[in-house]
Amino acid sequence: MRVLLSTIGSxxxxxxxxxxxxxxxxxxxxxxxxxxxxxxxxLEELGFDVVPIGPELRGTASASRSRLTPAQLREAAEGTVTxxxxxxxxxxxxxxxxxxxxxxxxxxxxxxxxxxxxxxxxSFCPITLxxxxxxxxxxxxxxxxxxxxxxxxxxxxxxxxxxxxxxxxSCRATAGQAPVGDLQQHVFTGRPWxxxxxxxxxxxxxxxxxxxxxxxxxxxxxxxxxPELLDFLDADEPPVYFGFGSMRAPGELAETMLAAARAHGRxxxxxxxxxxxxxxxxxxxxxxxxxxxxxxxxxxVAAVVHHGxxxxxxxxxxxxxxxxxxxxxxxxxxxxARITELGLGAATEPGVPTAGxxxxxxxxxxxxxxxxxxxxxxxxxxxxxxxxxxRHLLATAPLTSA
Numbered sequence: 197m198r199v200l201l202s203t204i205g206s207x208x209x210x211x212x213x214x215x216x217x218x219x220x221x222x223x224x225x226x227x228x229x230x231x232x233x234x235x236x237x238x239l240e241e242l243g244f245d246v247v248p249i250g251p252e253l254r255g256t257a258s259a260s261r262s263r264l265t266p267a268q269l270r271e272a273a274e275g276t277v278t279x280x281x282x283x284x285x286x287x288x289x290x291x292x293x294x295x296x297x298x299x300x301x302x303x304x305x306x307x308x309x310x311x312x313x314x315x316x317x318x319s320f321c322p323i324t325l326x327x328x329x330x331x332x333x334x335x336x337x338x339x340x341x342x343x344x345x346x347x348x349x350x351x352x353x354x355x356x357x358x359x360x361x362x363x364x365x366s367c368r369a370t371a372g373q374a375p376v377g378d379l380q381q382h383v384f385t386g387r388p389w390x391x392x393x394x395x396x397x398x399x400x401x402x403x404x405x406x407x408x409x410x411x412x413x414x415x416x417x418x419x420x421x422x423p424e425l426l427d428f429l430d431a432d433e434p435p436v437y438f439g440f441g442s443m444r445a446p447g448e449l450a451e452t453m454l455a456a457a458r459a460h461g462r463x464x465x466x467x468x469x470x471x472x473x474x475x476x477x478x479x480x481x482x483x484x485x486x487x488x489x490x491x492x493x494x495x496x497v498a499a500v501v502h503h504g505x506x507x508x509x510x511x512x513x514x515x516x517x518x519x520x521x522x523x524x525x526x527x528x529x530x531x532x533a534r535i536t537e538l539g540l541g542a543a544t545e546p547g548v549p550t551a552g553x554x555x556x557x558x559x560x561x562x563x564x565x566x567x568x569x570x571x572x573x574x575x576x577x578x579x580x581x582x583x584x585x586x587r588h589l590l591a592t593a594p595l596t597s598a
């Protein structure tokens with residue numbers, strides 16, 4: 197039988213889904229992926245059946261941050277829900293199990309109910325799942341205050357219902373399904389999975405709670421580093437890596453990054469990312485790179501400066517690299533706090549960093565005791581999360597060989 201793995205996120209959410217897909221395929225299962233079209237070519241090269249969902253995401257990294265009006269926000273929300281119901285209904289044909297991974301998964305459980313399939317929801321960060329032990333992720337509409345975590349989650353659930361609930365129930369009614377009263381609970385279920393490392397991002401509730409923490413989903417990356425990058429790494433002491441992944445960022449941020457590295461007598465490797473950070477040619481102490489094997493590169497650098505996505509944070513922790521987290525949104529604030537709490541590096545204020553802020557944070561991350569602590573912590577970060585998740589899925593659902 198076939199498993200559908202669905203996510204509407206960027207590379208940080210697609211990569212763990214691919215890790216789980218790879219483990220399921222190794223166990224003899226037929227896997228289909230429903231992901232944004234940006235990743236279709238890559239996944240088809242890996243031999244996966246891919247159904248693209250929604251628009252391409254890459255252009256958003258250089259888009260302006262203009263605020264939507266309430267009417268535009270509702271229109272966008274309703275369009276997202278409609279697209280999910282239409283696309284996932286097609287992608288789920290012939291599937292016995294539907295796994296929704298990451299944020300804003302509104303249709304997958306309804307489609308699973310229609311076709312009699314098993315449904316699993318998986319999150320990549322603890323604070324994206326409701327708990328009285330933590331508040332929901334910081335969002336632009338949520339004013340700072342002293343409200344209890346339980347009240348904040350209740351307000352979050354009401355917002356889900358206001359923005360998305362009417363269109364979800366309209367799509368359900370078209371198929372003869374009963375309306376959903378609490379959309380958030382409907383999506384998350386009473387037994388969500390947490391695909392995050394227990395040492396780096398532990399579930400805060402007591403062991404045996406309702407959440408199944410599998411560990412982070414990752415797959416070994418065997419790609420070699422380019423000759424140009426290897427020559428740069430071998431030419432001098434380890435450089436500092438800078439990268440914002442798929443996040444928005446002004447192109448000139450590369451010069452700020454280079455200035456921070458130079459302030460500590462370090463060279464810089466700057467990942468251009470989706471924002472296409474402008475790296476000036478001709479600097480002997482700076483190398484701009486595209487897509488790269490982070491697992492290999494992070495073992496060769498003095499520190500990793502990044503936006504705080506779950507995947508990058510986990511990869512750097514596993515590599516034993518000190519980190520500077522520059523959080524931008526959502527769960528990245530959580531990982532910034534965790535890196536600081538664990539003594540594995542430092543964090544800047546959210547948003548576009550100044551050279552001074554990066555220089556100060558790097559001063560902390562490059563301390564010998566922080567480097568030693570990061571190397572020791574690496575041994576605690578597990579690599580078998582996708583294997584554990586695949587085996588749990590096999591035990592949960594009636595899967596058979598393809």
